[in-house]
Amino acid sequence: MSNSYSGTESPWRSISGVNAGYIMEQYELYQESPDSVEPELAELFRLYGAPVQPGTSQQQAEAPQGNTQKVLAAVRLAEAIRTYGHLAADLYPLNDHERDTSRLELSSYGLSEQDLREIPAALLLGDQAGNASDGLEAINYLKSLYTGTIAYEFSQVANQDERGWIQSKIESGALKPSLSAEDKKALLERITHVEGFEKFIHRTFVGQKRFSIEGLDTLVVLMDELIRQSNEQQTENIMIGMAHRGRLNVLTHILHKPYEMMFADFAHVPNDSFMPEDGSLSLSKGWFGDVKYHMGAAYQSPQGTKIKMAYNPSHLEVVSPVVTGKTRAAQEDTSRPGKPQVDAKKAFAILVHGDAAFPGQGIVTETMNYSGVDGYKTGGSVHIIANNTIGFTTEAYDSRTTRYASDPAKGYETPVVHVNADDPEAVLAVARFAVEYRAQFNKDILIDLIGYRRYGHNEMDEPLVTNPLMYHKVHEHPTVREVYGRVLSESGVLTADDVQSIDQSVLKEMQEAYDRVKEVKQEAAVEGEIPEAVLDGYPELDTGVGEERLRQLNEELLSWPSDFAPFKKLARILKRREEPFNGKGKVDWAHAETLAFGTILQDGNPIRMSGQDVQRGTFAHRHIVLHDENSGEELIPLHHISGSEASFSIYNTPLTETAILGYEYGYNVENQKALVIWEAQYGDFANMAQVMFDNFISSARAKWGQKSGLVMLLPHAYEGQGPEHSSARLERYLQLAAENNWTVANLSSAANYFHILRRQARMLGEEAMRPLLIVTPKSLLRHPLVGAAPEQLAEGKFETILENPATGQDADKVERLLFASGKMAIDLVERVKDGAGFEKVHIVHIEQLYPFPVEKVKAIIDRYPKIKELAWVQEEPRNMGSWTFAESYLRELAGKKKVSYHGRVKRSSPAEGDGEAHKVEQSRILDSALGIKK
Numbered sequence: 019m020s021n022s023y024s025g026t027e028s029p030w031r032s033i034s035g036v037n038a039g040y041i042m043e044q045y046e047l048y049q050e051s052p053d054s055v056e057p058e059l060a061e062l063f064r065l066y067g068a069p070v071q072p073g074t075s076q077q078q079a080e081a082p083q084g085n086t087q088k089v090l091a092a093v094r095l096a097e098a099i100r101t102y103g104h105l106a107a108d109l110y111p112l113n114d115h116e117r118d119t120s121r122l123e124l125s126s127y128g129l130s131e132q133d134l135r136e137i138p139a140a141l142l143l144g145d146q147a148g149n150a151s152d153g154l155e156a157i158n159y160l161k162s163l164y165t166g167t168i169a170y171e172f173s174q175v176a177n178q179d180e181r182g183w184i185q186s187k188i189e190s191g192a193l194k195p196s197l198s199a200e201d202k203k204a205l206l207e208r209i210t211h212v213e214g215f216e217k218f219i220h221r222t223f224v225g226q227k228r229f230s231i232e233g234l235d236t237l238v239v240l241m242d243e244l245i246r247q248s249n250e251q252q253t254e255n256i257m258i259g260m261a262h263r264g265r266l267n268v269l270t271h272i273l274h275k276p277y278e279m280m281f282a283d284f285a286h287v288p289n290d291s292f293m294p295e296d297g298s299l300s301l302s303k304g305w306f307g308d309v310k311y312h313m314g315a316a317y318q319s320p321q322g323t324k325i326k327m328a329y330n331p332s333h334l335e336v337v338s339p340v341v342t343g344k345t346r347a348a349q350e351d352t353s354r355p356g357k358p359q360v361d362a363k364k365a366f367a368i369l370v371h372g373d374a375a376f377p378g379q380g381i382v383t384e385t386m387n388y389s390g391v392d393g394y395k396t397g398g399s400v401h402i403i404a405n406n407t408i409g410f411t412t413e414a415y416d417s418r419t420t421r422y423a424s425d426p427a428k429g430y431e432t433p434v435v436h437v438n439a440d441d442p443e444a445v446l447a448v449a450r451f452a453v454e455y456r457a458q459f460n461k462d463i464l465i466d467l468i469g470y471r472r473y474g475h476n477e478m479d480e481p482l483v484t485n486p487l488m489y490h491k492v493h494e495h496p497t498v499r500e501v502y503g504r505v506l507s508e509s510g511v512l513t514a515d516d517v518q519s520i521d522q523s524v525l526k527e528m529q530e531a532y533d534r535v536k537e538v539k540q541e542a543a544v545e546g547e548i549p550e551a552v553l554d555g556y557p558e559l560d561t562g563v564g565e566e567r568l569r570q571l572n573e574e575l576l577s578w579p580s581d582f583a584p585f586k587k588l589a590r591i592l593k594r595r596e597e598p599f600n601g602k603g604k605v606d607w608a609h610a611e612t613l614a615f616g617t618i619l620q621d622g623n624p625i626r627m628s629g630q631d632v633q634r635g636t637f638a639h640r641h642i643v644l645h646d647e648n649s650g651e652e653l654i655p656l657h658h659i660s661g662s663e664a665s666f667s668i669y670n671t672p673l674t675e676t677a678i679l680g681y682e683y684g685y686n687v688e689n690q691k692a693l694v695i696w697e698a699q700y701g702d703f704a705n706m707a708q709v710m711f712d713n714f715i716s717s718a719r720a721k722w723g724q725k726s727g728l729v730m731l732l733p734h735a736y737e738g739q740g741p742e743h744s745s746a747r748l749e750r751y752l753q754l755a756a757e758n759n760w761t762v763a764n765l766s767s768a769a770n771y772f773h774i775l776r777r778q779a780r781m782l783g784e785e786a787m788r789p790l791l792i793v794t795p796k797s798l799l800r801h802p803l804v805g806a807a808p809e810q811l812a813e814g815k816f817e818t819i820l821e822n823p824a825t826g827q828d829a830d831k832v833e834r835l836l837f838a839s840g841k842m843a844i845d846l847v848e849r850v851k852d853g854a855g856f857e858k859v860h861i862v863h864i865e866q867l868y869p870f871p872v873e874k875v876k877a878i879i880d881r882y883p884k885i886k887e888l889a890w891v892q893e894e895p896r897n898m899g900s901w902t903f904a905e906s907y908l909r910e911l912a913g914k915k916k917v918s919y920h921g922r923v924k925r926s927s928p929a930e931g932d933g934e935a936h937k938v939e940q941s942r943i944l945d946s947a948l949g950i951k952k
């Protein structure tokens with residue numbers, strides 16, 4: 019360290035502002051322990067004593083203005099390098115972005131090299147001062163770290179410790195790997211395989227889409243290193259979510275799907291004979307299939323780490339929440355009562371995004387928004403933007419407002435690391451940084467891997483048509499294999515011939531793999547078969563629990579610790595849940611739900627429930643989490659019931675549907691024994707998550723063989739609240755219903771709700787499991803006609819249809835059968851009261867709409883010899899609700915009998931805006947259905 023202070027002149031004269039704070043801090047440390055600060059600083063403290071506080075009279079009197087200004091300027095420059103170094107960094111392989119060095123010029127700060135030489139490095143580098151011998155070296159050192167092929171953005175991070183950690187990680191200089199010649203050769207070989215795989219397919223399977231990785235080849239290197247580093251942290255599960263680009267390459271190189279299997283897929287011949295025999299790879303597929311770049315895989319490494327690539331639809335970014343949900347499930351131990359135990363070390367997610375998709379798709383920020391929320395956090399995802407600076411034909415200026423594709427992440431205080439994909443060694447450094455950061459702070463981190471795209475969007479597109487300037491550059495640009503090969507030959511690690519011969523041997527390896535594939539006989543494409551357990555539908559399961567067990571459970575749920583004081587009025591309401599067990603009143607909807615949950619936990623299935631405000635319930639009905647009025651402490655009675663064998667969790671969610679539903683789906687795919695329930699605030703809000711229903715929940719089994727038993731609750735009913743809170747848009751789910759893909763129910767009975775939940779839980783983990791959609795009540799939650807006597811829960815099973823006991827008594831009189839579900843059925847029942855005057859009709863509740871209970875309906879029709887008409891009654895307009903779905907079943911069952919419709923006429927909006935108009939219309943529908951003429 020050069021000492022610029024001559025004679026006995028105090029060096030503290032030139033300290034002020036930011037430095038002063040730092041020096042004071044160091045001095046305090048020095049006072050505690052002289053060894054804890056840099057030796058140079060310790061020496062200064064020894065010689066000159068305590069640093070003088072800025073602004074003291076001594077400093078004002080003594081500080082020659084010039085010196086202080088220079089030190090301040092140097093500090094500002096150092097900070098500018100840290101904050102704005104990325105603007106000047108060498109990040110773009112095509113060199114097509116201007117590098118802005120204006121904030122980093124010495125002249126902009128009135129500094130000369132000589133000025134800097136006179137400033138101690140410690141003032142600019144703090145703890146890392148050992149890396150430079152004076153201020154000039156310190157500045158150059160910082161420039162090399164912050165403006166090279168790696169650049170950092172972390173000024174968005176507010177936490178001081180975190181910033182300090184990041185800064186010292188970078189400035190310690192320890193991130194860059196020290197690679198032996200062997201390591202470097204292995205790295206080149208890896209890159210050659212990545213490129214070779216694409217080149218081989220390009221030449222061999224001309225014109226077939228593969229969404230080549232080329233231009234971002236080092237994505238594989240990045241993943242290799244993330245996995246290697248995480249092995250050091252003993253991570254057991256690595257969950258990958260990624261879109262089309264480079265997916266095949268990652269499948270073969272990271273998931274170890276053999277080249278032969280990949281080539282067999284391209285050659286359209288069976289690939290099964292090439293499946294590794296050691297059981298390390300698992301693949302699943304559905305009976306209807308999907309294109310090869312949507313398929314997933316799971317690989318178990320010899321060290322026991324499981325790497326899973328999630329199956330993925332074309333819709334960009336929607337897989338991210340699914341993968342975070344899978345990750346959380348892999349982190350949780352749900353085998354004990356209470357909250358599940360979460361261990362973030364057990365699993366982490368790598369989410370690969372496109373540079374157009376990341377800032378463009380809102381689901382990305384929905385996913386990042388919950389990354390620190392209790393029910394959703396996974397200890398930090400590693401996000402990678404596979405940034406080829408283009409989306410299809412759209413360049414960055416049309417893709418986003420922000421400078422970087424990664425900018426939205428900054429809102430979540432996520433550190434961002436940009437790296438030039440043409441520098442494989444820098445890519446290794448970045449991977450290391452990401453894994454260490456996650457382990458340290460359990461937060462998301464983003465790596466912006468910047469490369470280019472060698473071909474068009476797919477290999478058949480001609481990019482020169484739309485992006486000529488970019489593609490003239492691409493065509494002149496060597497591949498990263500060539501770039502790194504040159505680096506190694508110039509530094510004497512390998513000769514140019516070695517580089518060439520590695521390439522040749524990789525292509526030979528590919529050719530040999532393909533030769534083996536050529537021996538496989540072509541087979542006529544056959545559609546897979548639907549598993550029998552799915553075709554058969556759910557068995558009729560007895561789901562009663564015995565009254566004594568239910569009574570005891572009920573008591574336990576209502577016995578809170580004596581010092582726990584929930585809001586008094588609520589306590590009184592809840593205590594009323596004792597009454598049905600004493601022969602008074604009925605078990606209402608929410609009560610039945612809690613009892614079902616308790617019994618399911620006792621049977622050993624964990625439960626995870628989520629949705630907006632679900633703990634209380636949108637309609638203030640659930641109250642599954644109690645709050646002590648004085649201390650605010652929470653109590654979940656379901657955590658304390660006897661005989662529970664599994665965890666229970668319930669989360670009020672952030673205000674999003676898409677990402678949360680995707681997360682819960684992913685969670686359930688990974689933990690198939692868990693009863694996972696998501697509730698929409700009102701049923702129609704589920705349409706915000708339409709993509710999850712279409713592309714995962716309803717179809718994943720047929721496409722990918724991916725099972726789930728997710729339960730979705732959709733509050734619904736026409737109660738005069740206007741167009742948006744009435745309809746759960748049931749028609750959408752019925753339209754997607756086929757091949758027993760899920761169960762769709764619109765229930766009118768708390769007992770049936772109890773039994774359908776228990777039936778669902780019983781099927782979890784079985785071949786027959788499938789998702790369940792339940793249209794649930796609003797005003798009917800506490801309705802006596804919906805409530806259940808305890809014995810209805812204690813015995814019996816889920817009934818796909820219910821009949822109104824007050825109608826249809828005299829079989830010879832019934833002429834019209836009325837079919838309705840949910841609240842519509844209850845409205846009919848209320849209207850006919852004891853049935854007097856309504857002998858000609860009988861009311862049948864269709865509780866399960868899909869699979870449609872054809873046999874049961876037929877048995878009822880057969881019971882009434884005089885039937886002339888089957889009438890479908892619904893609240894929704896004719897073009898909505900269940901009518902268009904049910905009509906074909908009714909017509910088939912009706913034979914020559916009339917089939918009629920009673921509901922709203924066709925409408926573009928689901929319900930009238932005016933409450934009074936609603937009443938008139940509702941009454942007209944009932945009159946029409948019941949044949950009441952006015």
Ligand SMILES: Cc1ncc(C[n+]2csc(CCOP(=O)(O)OP(=O)(O)O)c2C)c(N)n1
Pocket residue numbers: 263332333334371372373374375376404406408409410475
């Ligand atoms: C939700 C959605 N909208 C549109 C598309 C059609 N599409 C497929 S790829 C693509 C461009 C993606 O660009 P980017 O995110 O940069 O990924 P890249 O292909 O460059 O890797 C588009 C618009 C899609 N797949 N998903």
Ligand SMILES: [Mg+2]
Pocket residue numbers: 372373374404405406407408409410
């Ligand atoms: Mg792109």
